Amino acid sequence: MERIIVRNGRVVSGSGVREVDVLVVGETIARVEAALPRGADREIDASGCLVLPGVLDVHTHPVYLDDLAALPVTAVHGGVTTLIHYAYAKPGQGLLDTLRRFRDEGEGSSILDFALHGGVFDPASQSSEIPQGMAEGVSSYKMFMTYAKLGWMTDDYQLMRTLDILGRAGGMAMVHAENGLATDYLEDRASAEGADPIQGFVGTRPAILEAEAVHRAMAMAQVAGCPIYIPHVSAQLALDEIREARDKGFRVYAETCPQYLTLTNDDLLRQKTLLKIGPPLRGAGDRDALWDGLAAGTVDTVASDHAPKAKRPDDDFLAAPYGSPQVETMLPLVYDGGVEQGRLTIERLVRVMCENPAKIFGLYPKKGTLLPGSDADLVIFDPKAKRRISNASQHSNAPYTAYQGREVVGAPILCMQRGRVLLEAGHLSARPGCGRFLATAAGRVDPAALR
Numbered sequence: 001m002e003r004i005i006v007r008n009g010r011v012v013s014g015s016g017v018r019e020v021d022v023l024v025v026g027e028t029i030a031r032v033e034a035a036l037p038r039g040a041d042r043e044i045d046a047s048g049c050l051v052l053p054g055v056l057d058v059h060t061h062p063v064y065l066d067d068l069a070a071l072p073v074t075a076v077h078g079g080v081t082t083l084i085h086y087a088y089a090k091p092g093q094g095l096l097d098t099l100r101r102f103r104d105e106g107e108g109s110s111i112l113d114f115a116l117h118g119g120v121f122d123p124a125s126q127s128s129e130i131p132q133g134m135a136e137g138v139s140s141y142k143m144f145m146t147y148a149k150l151g152w153m154t155d156d157y158q159l160m161r162t163l164d165i166l167g168r169a170g171g172m173a174m175v176h177a178e179n180g181l182a183t184d185y186l187e188d189r190a191s192a193e194g195a196d197p198i199q200g201f202v203g204t205r206p207a208i209l210e211a212e213a214v215h216r217a218m219a220m221a222q223v224a225g226c227p228i229y230i231p232h233v234s235a236q237l238a239l240d241e242i243r244e245a246r247d248k249g250f251r252v253y254a255e256t257c258p259q260y261l262t263l264t265n266d267d268l269l270r271q272k273t274l275l276k277i278g279p280p281l282r283g284a285g286d287r288d289a290l291w292d293g294l295a296a297g298t299v300d301t302v303a304s305d306h307a308p309k310a311k312r313p314d315d316d317f318l319a320a321p322y323g324s325p326q327v328e329t330m331l332p333l334v335y336d337g338g339v340e341q342g343r344l345t346i347e348r349l350v351r352v353m354c355e356n357p358a359k360i361f362g363l364y365p366k367k368g369t370l371l372p373g374s375d376a377d378l379v380i381f382d383p384k385a386k387r388r389i390s391n392a393s394q395h396s397n398a399p400y401t402a403y404q405g406r407e408v409v410g411a412p413i414l415c416m417q418r419g420r421v422l423l424e425a426g427h428l429s430a431r432p433g434c435g436r437f438l439a440t441a442a443g444r445v446d447p448a449a450l451r
């Protein structure tokens with residue numbers, strides 16, 4: 001088996017930074033110690049750099065401009081080595097059929113290891129398939145409490161029923177938490193009054209209606225005895241609800257995304273349709289509260305919600321789809337905005353982007369850490385590299401980035417997955433299909449252990 005030593009780097013875990021070498025044998029990490037003896041097939045010098053566990057991005061949508069083959073390519077350029085994709089079963093589609101189709105396609109084309117969440121759009125006909133989906137390695141299922149007009153919303157009856165099925169089967173629920181009927185009314189009222197849809201956007205999806213849906217979903221999950229994960233938390237009011245529920249011992253996990261940490265509604269006003277996302281970008285107060293929540297342990301994970309759609313800034317705002325490309329810029333933005341600007345320690349960054357997502361989805365310590373026996377998924381990160389983000393240099397198929405021209409400090413310069421160097425000095429060498437499907441076991445860790 002090939003032996004690689006990564007030497008002279010600062011190896012980061014959730015509990016500290018150590019100047020040690022890393023010996024990789026075959027697909028796994030064999031030793032993490034100072035001054036390892038020579039005798040490897042290859043030595044990689046990480047002087048001046050951080051050695052991080054490969055980032056897990058547990059919130060990606062491989063069905064828009066970047067598919068199951070393309071999304072991992074843009075991801076690995078951002079230091080991400082494991083993905084958990086949403087497999088959306090639209091009305092009329094079977095849930096199991098959808099999960100199997102995503103798995104087969106990913107196994108044939110993905111350069112990164114990946115797992116799946118089920119996306120339940122029509123719970124009345126799909127939720128009964130959840131126990132079988134769990135037996136096939138998919139343990140987390142998402143429903144929408146919003147997008148009523150799009151026909152995606154789950155009502156409380158079916159939400160309660162699905163939480164019950166998940167609770168009994170030992171799975172984990174995820175919800176897009178915004179009160180969909182209330183926000184649809186507010187949007188209709190704004191249209192009827194002739195309001196500018198961009199100026200009025202955040203007002204039609206107010207933070208308190210996100211917080212209300214978070215509260216309702218957590219209450220129902222508690223009744224069902226089902227752990228629940230809230231993706232893309234965007235508002236302080238929602239965080240307050242989560243903190244309170246956790247104080248009561250509820251098993252609830254919270255995720256935020258780089259866009260909510262680094263952009264506000266002012267950016268929407270400038271970039272217009274390109275930054276139409278749900279929940280919406282809010283004010284600086286919410287943005288700062290998310291950084292505080294991330295540092296204090298109320299927010300457990302950062303994930304990208306990568307969903308690049310074909311749109312131009314001046315497209316019809318109301319008709320335009322929600323979503324933006326995010327996966328490649330996520331680690332640099334969180335490093336720059338968090339560690340470089342003193343809002344987050346490097347150890348906490350590794351917790352929220354590597355260890356915690358691995359623990360929540362039952363992939364730890366195989367993924368998310370650099371311990372002997374772990375998969376050799378690692379990123380060499382140059383903390384001094386200065387770059388300007390531009391659409392021309394990103395690898396997504398999206399013709400835009402939300403961060404055009406933004407200067408960030410810190411860049412991944414080498415990414416390894418299971419002992420294979422996938423990316424080095426900007427050069428990608430990976431065979432489509434070398435990624436593996438990962439079965440998850442979500443919601444088993446006590447949220448108190450993630451702080």
Ligand SMILES: [Zn+2]
Pocket residue numbers: 059061305306307
């Ligand atoms: Zn999403």
